[in-house]
Amino acid sequence: MIECVSCNAKYDDNEVIYNCKECGSVLEVVVDIDKSDVPRETFDCRKDVLWKYKEFMPVDETKIVSLDEGGTPFCKCNKLGEKLGIDLYVKVEGSNPTGSFKDRGMSVGMTKAMELGVDTVGCASTGNTSASLAAYAARAGLRCVVLLPSGKVALGKLAQAMFHGAEVLSVNGNFDEALETVTALALEKHLYLLNSINPYRLEGQKSIGFEVVHELGWKSPDRIVLPVGNAGNISAIWKGITEFHNAGYIEDLPMMTGIQAEGAAPIANSFRKNTMDMVPVQDPETIATAIRIGAPVSSIKALRAIYDSNGYAETVNDDEILAAQLDLARYEGIGVEPASAASIAGVKKLVEEGVVDKGEQVVCIVTGHLLKDPNTAINACTEPIEIDADVEALKKILLNK
Incomplete structure (x- = not known):
């Protein structure tokens, strides 16, 4: 069940919805499990990834899209x-x-996308979300569209999104404006939105x-x-x-x-x-x-x-x-x-x-x-010290230190 965090209106798990229809607030998925149903020892013998806690993940486990995320140091x-x-x-x-941590959410969100049978996923991003979405969309075999604020995304993240095959659109505006735009597309059913406004x-x-x-x-x-x-x-x-x-x-x-x-x-x-x-x-x-x-x-x-x-x-x-x-x-x-x-x-x-x-x-x-x-x-770093490929020159540097 999906529930509004403000007015407690309830929605079906399989309804594609991002905000409450009654008050416009954000939503969350309700999960209620007791240790008598799933003892905590259940998790101890499983592989150390996100899905070791699968009983708490409210999606169809036969549709899982995963790159073995989770279990981080x-x-x-x-x-x-x-x-x-x-x-x-x-x-x-x-x-x-x-x-980045976005892989955890993207695994469950993409699994829900597969469960719903969508063919296109999308997001607005400052970088990490787009990199993660692109990789998981490739894993799932879905079309991926990402909107990034022009000139405001770190190079490593931009490279990831493009390399994994996302259709990258550079928006003349900030992240908030990009999110507003892609949300409008999602509400018109052109794509399944996987920003964090998606409760999954x-x-x-x-x-x-x-x-x-x-x-x-x-x-x-x-x-x-x-x-x-x-x-x-x-x-x-x-x-x-x-x-x-x-x-x-x-x-x-x-x-x-x-x-x-x-x-x-x-x-x-x-x-x-x-x-x-x-x-x-x-x-x-x-x-x-x-x-x-x-x-x-x-x-x-x-x-x-x-x-x-x-x-x-x-x-x-x-x-x-x-x-x-x-x-x-x-x-x-x-x-x-x-x-x-x-x-x-x-x-x-x-x-x-x-x-x-x-x-x-x-x-x-x-x-x-x-x-x-x-x-x-x-x-943030100083330039490397240049020396000749010579043992005595190296010793001089080390001894001076």
């Missing part, structure tokens, strides 16, 4: 954690097949929450921190963890903490005013292209996740993001794109502000791989 970050004074873990979503996309992304509590020994961390752009991921992870809590698998719940770039922070602005109303940011701007979104479609879901979990929202500037990106790479060997580093930058800021207590167990979700935005990574 869960790294204990002792050096960086010690520096910040917290018990820090990082969930490395850049290890998914196309290099978030059903895949909630598996991040499943994996976090499973890997911690069926316990919730004190806090989960992640970047917020279109705002689907924070609400998806909260949905997954509350589903496990309602099923009786875990006892505690985490504080959901969303981090936005200062130039694209409508969710954080709403949180500061303690309101559910979201005022879009016109012409959002940040080096973190993946979260350069001014009118997130899942703002209601995201704010509810934050408020219901006694969580928090904060902003970080581009300099703080780039510094955190380097810290994560050089302290822990984990390379992420700038948007991913917003979660690390946010934790650092919240520790300094006293919002995050010393000793808290914190899980940061880093959403995309370093090579999604290679130019930013290159610009």
Whole structure:
């Protein structure tokens, strides 16, 4: 069953619908499973991918479209954690097949597309969604159309979308305008929309929450921190963890903490005013292209996740993001794109502000791989030292160091 998050209107699972017909709000898929029906030991002996939790995925498992997404590294970050004074873990979503967390949602969303029998899928994107959609559409054998804001997409992501065969259209406008355009096409039934406004996309992304509590020994961390752009991921992870809590698998719940770039922070602005109303940011701007979104479609879901979990929202500037990106790479060997580093930058800021207590167990979700935005990574580094191919010259450099 699909349900409106605002007025609770209900819709059939097989109805192609993106917003509530009664009030226009966003929708979510209702999943209700008890541990007496599916004991948590069920998951322990399965392959470590998203579909190990298939009972919680509300789609036809005979139609699954998968690239073995999920089961991403869960790294204990002792050096960086010690520096910040917290018990820090990082969930490395850049290890998914196309290099971002979007693969989880795309697997379930594309499976639903196959179930519905559509022939064309589409999205608007700041990059990662288009890369993922293109790969999964190729896997499923469906036509793929993506709309990207002109000049606003990192090279690695654009290359992926084109290489996997998507029909890429460059829109003279920002992401929000591109999404409005492609949504209109979807409502006219020209394509099946797989942005996060599609409730089945978030059903895949909630598996991040499943994996976090499973890997911690069926316990919730004190806090989960992640970047917020279109705002689907924070609400998806909260949905997954509350589903496990309602099923009786875990006892505690985490504080959901969303981090936005200062130039694209409508969710954080709403949180500061303690309101559910979201005022879009016109012409959002940040080096973190993946979260350069001014009118997130899942703002209601995201704010509810934050408020219901006694969580928090904060902003970080581009300099703080780039510094955190380097810290994560050089302290822990984990390379992420700038948007991913917003979660690390946010934790650092919240520790300094006293919002995050010393000793808290914190899980940061880093959403995309370093090579999604290679130019930013290159610009952050110094030029290589040129030397002759000579042992003595090399020794001189090493001894001077």
